[in-house]
Amino acid sequence: MALTLKHLFAVIMLSGAFSLVSAMLFVVMDAVDVAFTEAAVGAGVSTVLMLATMALTVRVQKETKKPILLPLVVVCLVGVLLIYGTLDMPNFGAFDSPAQAHLGSTYLNITYKDMGIPNVVTGILASYRGYDTLGETVVVLTAGLGVILLLSGLKGRKDKE
Amino acid sequence: MKHHLILKVITKFMVGVIVLFGLYVQFHGDYSPGGGFQAGVIIAAAFILYGIVMGLENVQKVMPIWFAQKAAALGVLVYALTGVFSIIFGFEFLNYHAISPEHPKHGQHYGIILVELGVGITVTFVMIAIYYSFAGRTPRLDDKEW
Amino acid sequence: MDSNLNFIFGHLPYWLFIILMLSGLFIVVSRGNLIKKIVGLNIFQTSVFMFYISIGKMKGGTAPILLDKSANNSAVIYSNPLPHVLILTAIVVGIATTALGLALIIKIREEYDSVEEDDIQKMDQKDLMKYNKKNVLETNS
Amino acid sequence: MFYVATISIVISFIMVLIRLFLGPTLYDRVLALNAFGTLAVLMISIVGFLFGRPDFLDIALLYALLNFIGTIAILKFFRYKEIGDKKALSRKKAQ
Numbered sequence: 001m002a003l004t005l006k007h008l009f010a011v012i013m014l015s016g017a018f019s020l021v022s023a024m025l026f027v028v029m030d031a032v033d034v035a036f037t038e039a040a041v042g043a044g045v046s047t048v049l050m051l052a053t054m055a056l057t058v059r060v061q062k063e064t065k066k067p068i069l070l071p072l073v074v075v076c077l078v079g080v081l082l083i084y085g086t087l088d089m090p091n092f093g094a095f096d097s098p099a100q101a102h103l104g105s106t107y108l109n110i111t112y113k114d115m116g117i118p119n120v121v122t123g124i125l126a127s128y129r130g131y132d133t134l135g136e137t138v139v140v141l142t143a144g145l146g147v148i149l150l151l152s153g154l155k156g157r158k159d160k161e
Numbered sequence: 162m163k164h165h166l167i168l169k170v171i172t173k174f175m176v177g178v179i180v181l182f183g184l185y186v187q188f189h190g191d192y193s194p195g196g197g198f199q200a201g202v203i204i205a206a207a208f209i210l211y212g213i214v215m216g217l218e219n220v221q222k223v224m225p226i227w228f229a230q231k232a233a234a235l236g237v238l239v240y241a242l243t244g245v246f247s248i249i250f251g252f253e254f255l256n257y258h259a260i261s262p263e264h265p266k267h268g269q270h271y272g273i274i275l276v277e278l279g280v281g282i283t284v285t286f287v288m289i290a291i292y293y294s295f296a297g298r299t300p301r302l303d304d305k306e307w
Numbered sequence: 308m309d310s311n312l313n314f315i316f317g318h319l320p321y322w323l324f325i326i327l328m329l330s331g332l333f334i335v336v337s338r339g340n341l342i343k344k345i346v347g348l349n350i351f352q353t354s355v356f357m358f359y360i361s362i363g364k365m366k367g368g369t370a371p372i373l374l375d376k377s378a379n380n381s382a383v384i385y386s387n388p389l390p391h392v393l394i395l396t397a398i399v400v401g402i403a404t405t406a407l408g409l410a411l412i413i414k415i416r417e418e419y420d421s422v423e424e425d426d427i428q429k430m431d432q433k434d435l436m437k438y439n440k441k442n443v444l445e446t447n448s
Numbered sequence: 449m450f451y452v453a454t455i456s457i458v459i460s461f462i463m464v465l466i467r468l469f470l471g472p473t474l475y476d477r478v479l480a481l482n483a484f485g486t487l488a489v490l491m492i493s494i495v496g497f498l499f500g501r502p503d504f505l506d507i508a509l510l511y512a513l514l515n516f517i518g519t520i521a522i523l524k525f526f527r528y529k530e531i532g533d534k535k536a537l538s539r540k541k542a543q
Contacts, residue, residue: 008342009474009522013481015346016518017468020488022353023507027492030386031360032194032370032504035492036186037398038353039510040199043485044206045288046349046402047518048213051525052295053342053409057416061340062423071337079329083322091317093366100365104387108371115269117191118373120388121395125196126273129392130255133276134240136396137283141237143403144287148230150410151294168520179513186506193503194372198399203510210517213524284399291406298413370501 008059012050016042033121165214172214179207187281188274197277201284209292217296226297229289236283243275320361327354339424341412345405352401356394363387450498457491478522485515 019042026035090097111123125133187200212220247259257272258265331354334347364386371388412422419427464487468480489508496504 008340009526010471010477011343011346013477013522014468015349016481017465017484018350018353020484020511022357024488024491024495025357026360027495027504027507029357029360029364030368030370031363031391031394032372032501032507033196033199034356034360034391034394034398036194036199036507036510037202037395039507040202040206040514041398041402043511043514044202044209044517045292046405048209048292048521049295049402049406049409050342050346051521052292053412055525055530056295056298056413057342057422061338061343068337071333074336075329075333078332079325082325082328086318086321086325089318089321091313092320092361093364093368094317095365097362099362099390100387104363104389107388108373108385112373114266115273116266117270117273119191119193120371120373120385121194121391122190122196122273122277124388124392125395126276127255127257127269130244130276133280133396134237134244134255136400137237137240137280139400140287140403141233141283143400143407144233144290146407147291147294147410150407150414151298175513182509182513186510192372194370194506196395198395202399202402203514206514206517210520213517213521287403291403294410295406295413369499370504372501372503 008054008061012047012054015050016047019043019046033119168214172210176207176211179210180204183207187277190277191270191273197280198284200277201281202288204281204285205288205292208289212292212296217293221293224289226290226293229286229293233283233286233290236279236281236286238279239282240276240279243272243279321358324354324358324361327357341415341422341424342409345408345412348408349401349405356397359390359394363390450494453494454491454498457487457494461487461491474522474526478519481522482515482519485511489515 019038023035023038023042026032026038094100107124107128108120111120112118115123115127117123183200183203186195186203187197190196190200208220208224211223243257244255247256248254250259250262252259255272255276257269260268260271262268328351331347331349331351335344335351338344338347365384368384368386371385371391373385374383415427416422419430421427421430461484464480464483467476468484471477471480489511492511493505493508496502496508
């Protein structure tokens with residue numbers, strides 16, 4: 001729907017609704033922590049950031065004269081390839097899929113013995129994959145630094161003239 | 162936003178509740194869904210709400226720009242120092258057994274709480290700093306499409 | 308016949324996520340407005356997250372927060388916690404990088420006075436032609 | 449009982465979504481978005497009880513706390529055409 005709407009207000013509101021729906025889908029698929037994150041991000045921050053961008057840029061999309069056929073062909077081709085890739089996969093929710101076999105069940109068994117906390121996701125996040133999380137934190141910090149540097153009032157081309 | 166009395170009163174009440182909930186998510190994350198990443202976003206959302214309703218000037222009295230920008234780095238420092246701590250006591254980097262070697266289970270628990278605290282601090286202040294950068298900017302060009 | 312039906316229903320969630328992903332990709336490729344491109348990227352990103360989570364789902368499973376505190380009891384089935392960990396961090400990194408993209412859009416708007424891809428390309432071409440002409444004049448003289 | 453509630457919530461989801469897509473004015477859309485958030489709170493709590501994990505209520509609580517921030521931001525932006533108060537500040541200084 002983001003395709004046809006000209007007014008960017010409506011696009012931003014619909015993306016907020018999409019975030020809500022995806023959070024509910026995560027709850028249904030047992031990923032409670034992920035749903036929590038998506039809920040916090042989608043409800044609290046992302047709408048405000050999009051609106052702030054709109055306040056500094058434009059509100060209405062201009063008419064595009066882009067050809068629509070070539071993107072459609074490319075997208076369909078990618079879709080066919082991806083669906084062909086899923087044909088080998090085990091069914092949704094299967095017990096014997098390779099993803100479930102080794103690491104996940106091991107973590108489920110050893111987390112309580114090692115740390116004594118019931119939330120396995122937190123245990124893996126902070127302890128077993130601690131390096132990974134350190135890297136992710138640094139990425140968040142770097143992105144924040146980039147935003148601060150970009151928007152901290154350095155002069156642009158127009159002001160120099 | 163000078164005349165919106167109801168919004169102001171409700172905001173003053175809700176900011177405290179949201180921050181409290183964020184702290185619950187932060188420190189109860191081992192037992193229920195939650196953790197540093199979520200708590201950071203929630204606490205930042207409280208400040209964003211205050212900034213929207215009360216004005217940017219007032220929220221920057223509570224949380225100055227320089228503090229938000231510098232505290233963002235503090236969280237990564239807490240995280241990394243937890244790792245360095247275990248190196249000093251002769252364990253691997255980020256091996257939380259170093260915190261209490263006779264009770265490895267307790268050591269792991271304390272380590273997880275420390276690390277989540279570092280993540281939470283970073284995410285909170287990065288989100289607040291991003292909001293300040295976006296909101297504290299005057300549109301330099303007038304928009305013709307209003 | 309029955310196995311065919313089983314196959315189709317077992318793979319339908321994956322296909323739905325792929326179609327959602329393609330709609331995000333289509334928005335990114337075919338729309339000129341940069342803010343809309345970011346929204347499309349968000350849709351793309353979220354559908355990839357859904358795909359990851361759907362791989363970790365187990366039929367009849369429940370969320371990986373242990374119910375009774377004793378380890379390795381096989382009475383309760385838990386879903387795979389590993390994709391959850393990967394995606395949980397990716398969402399927060401995703402919002403931070405989205406903010407970075409939006410900041411870039413603001414700078415582009417201040418430089419070019421437009422957020423439409425067509426206008427920006429036209430302006431770039433004009434600049435390039437001016438630059439080339441100047442260079443040619445300098446080398447001739 | 450929970451199933452009946454789930455089905456009725458899904459139906460109201462669809463109705464709210466139609467209003468969100470078609471909504472002729474902005475206020476229709478804002479109202480629809482707010483109703484969408486409220487329905488999401490209900491849906492998540494019901495799903496939590498359906499799965500026998502009442503600790504999912506945390507997520508519903510989070511939505512109940514944060515959902516109105518987006519609405520307030522949209523309405524403020526529509527009224528004052530900005531998110532910060534920079535324009536108001538510069539106007540005050542100019543006077």
